[in-house]
Amino acid sequence: xxxxxxxxxxxxxxxxxxxxxxxxxxxxxxxxxxxxxxxxxxxxxxxxxxxxxxxxxxxxxxxxxxxxxxxxxxxxxxxxxxxxxxxxxxxxxxxxxxxxxxxxxxxxxxxxxxxxxxxxxx
Amino acid sequence: xxxxxxxxxxxxxxxxxxxxxxxxxxxxxxxxxxxxxxxxxxxxxxxxxxxxxxxxxxxxxxxxxxxxxxxxxxxxxxxxxxxxxxxxxxxxxxxxxxxxxxxxxxxxxxxxxxxxxxxxxx
Amino acid sequence: xxxxxxxxxxxxxxxxxxxxxxxxxxxxxxxxxxxxxxxxxxxxxxxxxxxxxxxxxxxxxxxxxxxxxxxxxxxxxxxxxxxxxxxxxxxxxxxxxxxxxxxxxxxxxxxxxxxxxxxxxx
Amino acid sequence: xxxxxxxxxxxxxxxxxxxxxxxxxxxxxxxxxxxxxxxxxxxxxxxxxxxxxxxxxxxxxxxxxxxxxxxxxxxxxxxxxxxxxxxxxxxxxxxxxxxxxxxxxxxxxxxxxxxxxxxxxx
DNA sequence: GTGGTCTAGACCACT
DNA sequence: GTGGTCTAGACCACG
Numbered sequence: 001x002x003x004x005x006x007x008x009x010x011x012x013x014x015x016x017x018x019x020x021x022x023x024x025x026x027x028x029x030x031x032x033x034x035x036x037x038x039x040x041x042x043x044x045x046x047x048x049x050x051x052x053x054x055x056x057x058x059x060x061x062x063x064x065x066x067x068x069x070x071x072x073x074x075x076x077x078x079x080x081x082x083x084x085x086x087x088x089x090x091x092x093x094x095x096x097x098x099x100x101x102x103x104x105x106x107x108x109x110x111x112x113x114x115x116x117x118x119x120x121x122x
Numbered sequence: 123x124x125x126x127x128x129x130x131x132x133x134x135x136x137x138x139x140x141x142x143x144x145x146x147x148x149x150x151x152x153x154x155x156x157x158x159x160x161x162x163x164x165x166x167x168x169x170x171x172x173x174x175x176x177x178x179x180x181x182x183x184x185x186x187x188x189x190x191x192x193x194x195x196x197x198x199x200x201x202x203x204x205x206x207x208x209x210x211x212x213x214x215x216x217x218x219x220x221x222x223x224x225x226x227x228x229x230x231x232x233x234x235x236x237x238x239x240x241x242x243x244x
Numbered sequence: 245x246x247x248x249x250x251x252x253x254x255x256x257x258x259x260x261x262x263x264x265x266x267x268x269x270x271x272x273x274x275x276x277x278x279x280x281x282x283x284x285x286x287x288x289x290x291x292x293x294x295x296x297x298x299x300x301x302x303x304x305x306x307x308x309x310x311x312x313x314x315x316x317x318x319x320x321x322x323x324x325x326x327x328x329x330x331x332x333x334x335x336x337x338x339x340x341x342x343x344x345x346x347x348x349x350x351x352x353x354x355x356x357x358x359x360x361x362x363x364x365x366x
Numbered sequence: 367x368x369x370x371x372x373x374x375x376x377x378x379x380x381x382x383x384x385x386x387x388x389x390x391x392x393x394x395x396x397x398x399x400x401x402x403x404x405x406x407x408x409x410x411x412x413x414x415x416x417x418x419x420x421x422x423x424x425x426x427x428x429x430x431x432x433x434x435x436x437x438x439x440x441x442x443x444x445x446x447x448x449x450x451x452x453x454x455x456x457x458x459x460x461x462x463x464x465x466x467x468x469x470x471x472x473x474x475x476x477x478x479x480x481x482x483x484x485x486x487x488x
Numbered sequence: 489g490t491g492g493t494c495t496a497g498a499c500c501a502c503t
Numbered sequence: 504g505t506g507g508t509c510t511a512g513a514c515c516a517c518g
Contacts, residue, residue, distance in 0.1 A: 004129070004130050005129065005130075006128035006129055006130055007127065007128060007129045008126045008127075008128055010507080010508060010509090011509075012508080012509085021224065024225055025224050025225065026226075036489080036491080037490080037492095038490085038491095046510085047509060047510045047511070047512095048510095048511095049510075050508085050509065050510080052491080052493095053508085053509090055491090060304060066490095066491065066492090067491095068490080068491070068492095068516090068517070068518095069489080069492090069516075069517045069518065070490070070491090070517090070518090071489095071490065071491080072490095072491080085225055085226075089222055089225050089227050089235065090235065092218065092221050092222050092225075093222070093232070093235050093236060093239060096214065096236075097236065097239070097240070097242075097243045098243075099214055100215070101243055102143065102147050103143075103146055103147065103207050103210055103211050103214075104147065104148070104207070105211050106243065106244060107236055107240030107243045110211075110215070111233050111236055111237070111240075113211065113215050114215055114218075114219065114229055114232065114233055115233070117212075117215060117219070117229075118219070118229035118230065118233075120219075121219045121220075121223055121228065121229040122223065122228060250372035251370070251371065252370045252372060254492080254493060254494090255494075256493080256494085268469055268470075269468050269469065269470070280504080280505065280506080281505080282504085282506095290494080290495085291494060291495045291496070291497095292495095292496095292497095293494075293495075293496090294493085294494060294495080296506080296508095297494090299506090310506065311503075312502070312503040312505080312506070312507095313501075313502045313503075313504080313505040313506055313507090314502095314503080314505070314506090315504095315505065315506080329469050329470075332469055333466055333469050333471050333476075333479065334479065334483075336462065336465050336466050336469075337466070337476070337479050337480055337483060340458065340462040341480065341483070341484070341486075341487045342487075344455055344459070345487055346387065346391050347390055347391065347451050347454055347455050348390075348391065348392070348451070349455050350484075350487065350488060351483075351484030351487045352484065354455075354459070354480065355481070355484075357455065357456065357459050358459060358473055358477055361456075361473075362463070362472075362473035362474065362477075364463075365463045365464075365467055365472065366467065366472060
């Protein structure tokens with residue numbers, strides 16, 4: 001079944017991000033093989049070129065690498081993956097503080113709100 | 123200039139949310155008049171019916187009210203607005219904790235990350 | 245008139261290299277505008293997508309940047325350009341020493357040969 | 367496995383050059399027999415006539431000679447081989463100085479760069 | 489069957 | 504007119 005894409009960002013970036021999320025969340029461990037371009041294209045219901053573009057993006061960031069005709073693999077460089085995870089997290093934090101700031105809620109107040117519900121999260 | 127809408131939710135809800143954000147952020151103070159359906163429809167480049175639908179949604183939540191042919195106004199009931207602001211904030215908090223949790227980052231760690239950057243936010 | 249491409253490397257890389265050479269040689273000074281994708285595609289007699297790919301490569305290296313719909317420009321960061329020039333030169337040096345080494349000529353002998361003809365070069 | 371040829375020069379010249387390189391690099395010593403036309407044609411995946419043409423070129427330069435039906439042999443005239451090696455080397459030197467000159471690097475600077483890395487080469 | 493490259497042509501937004 | 508994105512489909516080299 002086709003994936004859902006929002007229309008405000010390029011599809012290839014959304015695909016790249018989904019793959020990236022799958023990688024940092026451990027779905028594809030370091031060194032493991034990723035789905036093929038064609039398979040992902042089928043799954044996401046987009047053109048193979050679009051998936052290629054997405055992979056190129058991730059290869060550029062160094063978190064995946066292409067082994068010629070064998071397929072694409074998650075990097076085994078755990079440090080790179082860790083850096084990636086950290087930068088994604090920081091991005092989420094900044095976006096959160098910006099969004100909640102527009103509701104006139106300070107970072108300190110946000111922390112308080114998190115304290116109140118944090119028991120619901122691991 | 124047409125607004126940008128993501129394709130995964132009804133446009134009228136996205137419009138409603140934007141108006142709601144404008145209200146709780148103080149752009150439209152309590153008791154103030156909102157733009158007309160036609161003006162908003164023009165601005166967002168959507169059908170006036172869609173804006174109408176969005177307004178109905180907000181009226182339903184009680185944060186705006188229609189004064190017949192005079193136009194639509196933000197409620198003067200500060201408590202309602204405050205409730206709305208609070209629920210929006212809580213929604214942001216939960217979504218944030220869910221998203222960052224997928225990066226294997228606990229709520230406590232999230233707080234630590236916020237502490238580190240909170241000086242950048244008011 | 246169509247450019248000439250060797251068949252042993254991707255066309256988009258050859259285009260990227262030609263542009264890069266034009267930039268470091270000063271044909272396109274720092275901050276200057278580059279030809280448009282379509283114009284280059286016409287000139288090189290290739291598909292616009294191929295030129296796009298070439299530009300993306302250079303943008304990736306940071307020596308050019310895209311100003312939205314205004315066009316593409318050479319970076320004004322002279323240091324980046326200098327780094328680029330230096331790395332290209334080193335690449336030439338290594339390839340030269342490798343090639344001439346296959347003729348059983350040592351680096352020292354190569355230097356001697358250059359000394360003998362260097363008056364012909366500025 | 368077919369050889370790779372660039373499309374900007376006649377294939378027979380490219381084959382001639384490869385053979386020439388193999389000879390001056392010592393792969394085929396003075397007086398030794400060269401592979402047959404048919405074998406080379408197979409190896410390079412080209413028409414035997416093309417290889418014939420390449421051999422004629424080298425025969426013309428005097429670095430190989432045909433012994434009737436026995437096959438083709440590298441000349442035993444070491445001086446001819448030496449001349450050939452020298453002219454190939456000079457060609458490399460001139461091309462190197464031209465290329466690196468386009469990066470605004472003088473012959474003298476080129477020598478300096480070679481000095482810095484020459485320990486990596488025999 | 490894999491990734492990679494390239495073409496042809498389309499649509500979009502305007503940084 | 505610009506860059507950017509996307510589709511559809513083709514060919515290649517590699518094992």
